[in-house]
Amino acid sequence: MIRGSWVTAALYAAVSLRIPNLLASGPLSAEDLARATGAAPDPLRRLLRALAAHGVVAERDDGRFEKTDLSDMLREDTPGLRGLTLMYGGPVWWTSWGETLHTIQTGETAFSKVHGAELFDYMQRDPEMNALFNRVMTEGTVRLAREIVDAYDFSGFGTIVDVGGGQGWLLSTILAAAPAAHGILFDQPHVVETARPVIAERGVDARCRLVGGSFFESIPAGGDAYVLKWIIHDWDDDDATKILRNIRAVIPPAGRLLVFDRVLPERITDNDFLTRQGTLSDLNMLVNVTGRERTEAEFRQLFDAGGFTLTSARNTSSDLGIVEGAPA
Known part of the structure; x- marks a missing residue:
């Protein structure tokens, strides 16, 4: 190690x-x-x-x-692990991990100490890092998108809103698996623009609307299902609650909230590969962003604060967490 x-x-x-x-x-x-x-x-x-x-x-x-x-x-030229290697092994991420002790002692992110800003603010002034981060998110989504649509049936929804949906790979995969559904891809304006080629190339542009904005301010209305993949774990409970409350303000009574993040065990009683991966990911959230991976009990508390009732939480065999909620 x-x-x-x-x-x-x-x-x-x-x-x-x-x-x-x-x-x-x-x-x-x-x-x-x-x-x-x-x-x-x-x-x-x-x-x-x-x-x-x-x-x-x-x-x-x-x-x-x-x-x-x-x-x-x-x-x-393949959607594998190149981007992740360049990000985790590159100087921006590497130097922040060197200040892990600072985070443990103070609760502040090492990233902000080293780079003078939190990750998402930093990326606004570093276009190269921003592009690399978006590539990493897309590569990860390409690996998981098929598993998500195999693990969850989206065919019963009329409109699916992908909140923080990046370059649109997951939503386009969902729409391909649910041909009667429509989609709304929601992310920051400069991110949404990079999604247009992906949505068009995958043949779902006629059923998908792109909306730019901030999920801390408002969320597009009109969805039956609101999807958040690798979004909630980026934020502490206060910020995550703001996102959920903004969704709660627009989701219909019969709507569904779907969070795709790891679900950590309540107690670490095993040191298998997936448990190691999950807890190290939690440390990564601690050191480099202001977020965290969560247990089912922590998700339940978060959903309650955001105006939702947690109805189910599970991990797939690859450690993909599926946390589902309904408006309270």
Whole structure:
């Protein structure tokens, strides 16, 4: 565990040099890759051997290196983990994690100490980080969207509002699975504009309306279901309650609130992979944003404060949390 950060640093270097893309066309030697990337041959070979030891690339008998299933997930032309590697391994995220102790001692985010602003305010002045963050959210949604529509039946809703829906991948997947439904994609104006090509490419633009705004101010009316994926966990209870109350102000009596966030266990009695992932994600929310992952009891309290009754909460086999509520 102590050396886990070294693996992240190695992955970041490889992805920054586009090694996974270069290996996609066939095996290459360290010298070939050095010429293609401008890197020094011996240090690059040592990086590649470390990555081979972790299954990211494979070293052949002739000394050349070749792709693996893991390296394919790090290519820039696939919706895998490249964006997440660049964000978590890059200097913006990396330096804030170095101030974790500050967060534990003060309750303030390490991100704000290091960068002088909370994450979402910081991204407004750093277009490169903003674009990377949006890419990471889209990549994650591409991986989960199919699972969401398999796990929850949206066919009974007439209009589905995706609150903080980013570039529209989840909503377009939902609308493809529920062909009679219409959708409203709601996010900040500059984010919504980037969704137009996705919505059009996926063939649901005739059934989907794009609305720009802030979910802290108001939420579009007219939905039967209000969806929030990876939104509520970004915010503390006060801010999360504001979002829920704004939805409560417009949702009809028979409407449904659907929150897709992890549901943490009430007590940590196991150290399985999903539990480790969930609790580390909670630390990430603590260090880098003002939010948190929540237990079912914490979701219930939050829903009550926002004007909703929690009707069900569960995790899928991949740790996707589905928390459903109805207007109280």
